[in-house]
Amino acid sequence: MTRPAETRQRIISAVLRIIGDDGVAGVTNRRIAQEAGVSLGSVTYHFATQQDLLRESLLTFVTGETRHFGELAQQQTNGECVSLEQVVELVGKIASTIPDNSERIAPYELYLHAGRDPELQDSAAECFAAYDKLAATVLTGLGVPNAEKVAGAVVGLVMGMKLRALATGSGTDSLVDALLMLAKGAGVQD
Template identity: 85%
Template sequence: MTRPAETRQRIISAVLRIIGDDGVAGVTNRRIAQEAGVSLGSVTYHFATQQDLLKASLLHFVTEETRHFGELAKQNRGGCADFRQVVELVGQVADAMPVDSERIAPYELYLHAGRDPELRSAAAECFAAYDELAATVLTALGVPNPEKVAGAVVGLVMGLKLRALATGSGTDDLVDGLLMVARGAVEG
């Protein structure tokens, strides 16, 4: 017998795959149930509305991303002597991430949040988590006023990652852009 937390997680993972494959419009309770291998009633039991489901999916993705990147930051805190090493590490992490439907799904959800006020709070929580993580890394690098720079760094990383997803390109632009922003923040 599957525990409720496992069922909920299977549903969220299915939603992210569906959104990544077909966008938010592809999310139906029947499709979620089929993709997750759960009953239709399980979907509505765990998530009363589509908004609840979308919000939970977006928050889950970002919580996992933030946890993963936070662990990487802790592991490499003393191992990177300068900006280039840190930025190259970010580039390696970005390159290692698979380009799959679950990586595309958050971008779909962020766009959907622009049209849906109920999802905006979840998107705001997600970006706050990214900003906090960026500020932590920038602080460790000695960047003055890291909170001011964090939003720009997050925007640059997300925009260049979106570009890489859309074009199939690598992370060279990401590494170069981060170096430019980091150096400017220290010098400025």
């Protein structure tokens, strides 16, 4: 028997796949149920509205992603302060290991949808705050002055470069150079 938490996660995973494949417009309860392998009633039981479903899908994705990135950074640096080049190399390594599949497109679709739907804007802001916090932690470890202010620019650059790679089918090689240029402009010393 499937537990409610497992069913809920299967539904969220299905939503992210559907959004990545066909956009937010492709999300219907019937399609979710089919993709997740759950009953139609399970979808509406776990998520009363489409907004609840979209909001939770976005938050779940970002929570998992920031946790994963934080763990990778901790493993690579062993909690020690590292050089700018090591951090940029780590970010580049992480970015290159992220698959360019439909589930990676889904958050961008949801962020754009939030621009049209005020009910999702708080969730999108929460997601960007999580990314900013992770970036600020790394930047603080590097000794960047005003790391919290610089974090938003770093997050914007990483997301923009990743979006560019998704849209063009190119790699994320230019991300490392762009991050080095931004970090040096923020006053990080080698």
